[in-house]
Amino acid sequence: MNSDFNDHADLTRWNRAGLSHLDYVEGNAATYLEDLRNTLSLLFLGDAAIERWLGDPGNDLTLRAWQQRLLEQYRGPRRDYAWELLRSFARAVHVLAHTTSALANERYLRTATQWDSVRRLVAMLDYHPAPPASAETWLALFGRSDDAAIGEVEVGLAVQNAPTDGSAPLIFETLNNIDVDYRLNELRAPDFDRSMLQLGLGPATPLLTLQLDSVPPALGIGARALISAGDLGATVRLQNIGAGSVSVQYQDAAALGLDLPLADLRLHADPDWQQAPRLNGPGVVRTDRAASVGAGDVLAFVSDSFHISGRGTVNVFSVIRVLEVDGDRLRLSANVPAGKALYPTQAAGPQQDGGSRLIMPESLGYPQVWLDDDALSARTPTAQAVEDGPGTLYRYLSASLAPRAWYLATGTPACCDVIETQPAALRFSGDPGDLASGQWLLLQGTTGWYSRRLAGLEQDDEGFELQFDSLPAAERWYQGVGLWKLQLADRRYDRNETPLFEAPAPGSDLSSRLWLRLDDMPAALVPGRSLWIAGSDSGVRVRLQQVEADPAGGAALCLTVTPPQDPARFPKADSRVHGNLVLAGHGESKAPAVLGSGNRVLSSQEFLYAKTGIAFVRDSRYTSGVRAAVRVWADNREWTQVDNLRDCDATDTAFQQQLTGDGELLLRFGDGEHGQRLPSGSSNVRIQARIGNGLAGNLPAGSLSKLKKPHDLLAAVLQPAAATGGGELEATEALRDNAPASVLTLSRAVSARDFQALAERQSSVWHASARALQNLPGARERIELVVVPAGGGNLGDLASHLRRTLEQQACPGVSVQVRRYEGLLLELDILLRIDEAAYDPDEVAARVRDTLVAALSLEKARLGTPLYRSRLYQLVESVEGVENADCRLNPSGFFNDQDLPSAPGHLFTASDGSIRRISPHPGQLLYLNPALASPNIRTEAHHV
Incomplete structure (x- = not known):
């Protein structure tokens, strides 16, 4: 050991809570060898031979020089057996000292690294690691469209996903029975596919814009078209054409303001039929035959008659001018009643020598003639007497009255008879083709264009006639247009944007x-x-x-x-x-198996179910928030799973479970005081379990789309929401915090910190943060819990499950509100300086990226915890090959994981504007997500 160990070293300064390792040793084999050398030098001070053998201690001016000398001394070549004994002893001390230090760490929960050590330490607190959790989701079942396919689908219906990576599919099973009816497969609002929008069009609102998915090339600006909506229609002209829209201008001669329902609105364009009708309108008559007359001719007809004694019946003639001729149809300058015969008149002009008289025959069929003026004025011509004898030579009028005159010659036969006055207006020649009742047509009349729906069609050998319910009176029709190649609907026509729910009551938004x-x-x-x-x-x-x-x-x-x-x-x-909605959980049921034999004599019998991956379902009655998805029978009687047998009476047929370190299930039965003992029998204890848990079950919506086996009542399955709540067995790192906290909470929540600790004990929760909300007048105590679910994503039903669980563990009257965290994305811009002669820049950059992702991931980050730029430098420059670096935090601003702009609680910046510290709000979690904001890592060569 270090020679200063007993005199100067105070290793307790390292034993501070929060360290991942307590260092009870100061020194290593190299320093221990130096300590031995110094000790021998003092013991044999003055012995030149020994001093030469020990070597010159050198003159270490710097720490680096001292370290370099100790390494060379320790790693240098062997001198003799005595020196090798010293070096071996130093090495042995190093091994034994660090082994003792490691064992000492295993005695402290904060620093223990071995699972067995952690397990024993937390067991002393009567704390068991939280079991894994199985994801749950809701499934919409689709019954077969058959009246007979109505009935119950029992619990355990298996569905699975279809992985694209070649892995085995995950199995989910329904957790309840459900009565399935195909009529409930997918329900819609009565008018979901009808837009409720009304569009105005008319003289006051002449312009209307339609939104189209695509604009056909046949549409051209200025083209005439027709807008219809049910029984309403209008003539329009195409005004503006864009990439996804077309504007039309009202041009209907009816000049009516229309309120058009968008659901029925159609734009009819690009006609395939366009034809002029037969002559029609005021002054038109239909005759019994095609008359040999032309436009400008004057026809006479008997307009009146009376009887004169001695002379008989005398007819009074009137004349009309022929304006147009269309076969047996004539347009006349005035109306002629049906049944009248029309007589052609003759024109009388001036004498050929340019005289001043209009000359007519001596004998006229009618005594009066008609001037060729606008009014066809009637005159009685003057007779020119024969100079050589009695009689009339000719009749005449002054040429100054008109350029010519019309007269009815004696014995002139009728050219035709009028059989119909103002005949059917829309009569066409030829074949109608595809024209049919109900179609919309445009009709061009005297006063403009009209839109009309065809009411009927009659066809004969001479053509066809179109019939309409109403047409403007006294209108002449020039053209009919129809058989539209394009009938376009606004793309919103089948979208009813009104709410599915009725309007909220006053004072409410729901x-x-x-x-x-x-x-x-x-x-x-x-x-x-x-x-x-x-x-x-x-x-x-x-x-x-x-x-x-x-x-x-x-x-x-x-x-x-x-x-x-x-x-x-x-x-x-x-x-x-x-x-047809039913809850399903991750896991697949296995066949029942024998667990063992009961013995009434034995107290608290235990059995090991040697299967791993047991499914756990949500249950708010349990401290961990989940219970094992197992069923246990003893002598064919099903026993009840409980959180702890200590809460049971002596008569309760109950058992409790816990996971072993290998993930197998250990079941414990009652001792006769807390729960019944098992009945005696041979292999009379059986178990059935569902297998499947962990983060893998947190599948996105739509993943579970396949029935594992066909079902008589079902045609398909839909997963409308993501599966949530799946989590792994409580990690060792979590045990260091959760086990001591359990002693403080004792499964009861009083303070906000208690709610956070109890929430984080559940495997479905990665992180949680709780705070007390201000009590409103008349309201009970309120706690807000912000949760980061295992695997991230949305909370789903996990929120309500956590609320129920925590409220059961809280004081009466406490209300718990659970909400999802706000994920604040960390954006990094990093420049690495690398000795490119010694390291591959791409490999170093990849290692830096992996280091950052591992240290700043969603799982590692903590709610409301600030991030210092120095922490980034620590992570980046800890990677081998990085000489130094420049790091920038969120240079482009802040966004959350929903891709919406956001902002942290506080930002601390340097004089150059760079961010030095980011302090999130308590409900925010700052983390690195390379899928949403990949770090920008650049490299450059390092120059000394």
């Missing part, structure tokens, strides 16, 4: 009532049933309280659930309710 589409009330839909409500980006489990039928007799049911929910989280378009 609601418990929702309506679902269901024809009748399944027998399985009873109060107490668990339901999963999936929203757009999250889901929640609720419990059914009440079911009411639609008083109006509709195909809907009103459900009241608990707890109430924020309606904004669940829009109808994205919300689904899974009614």
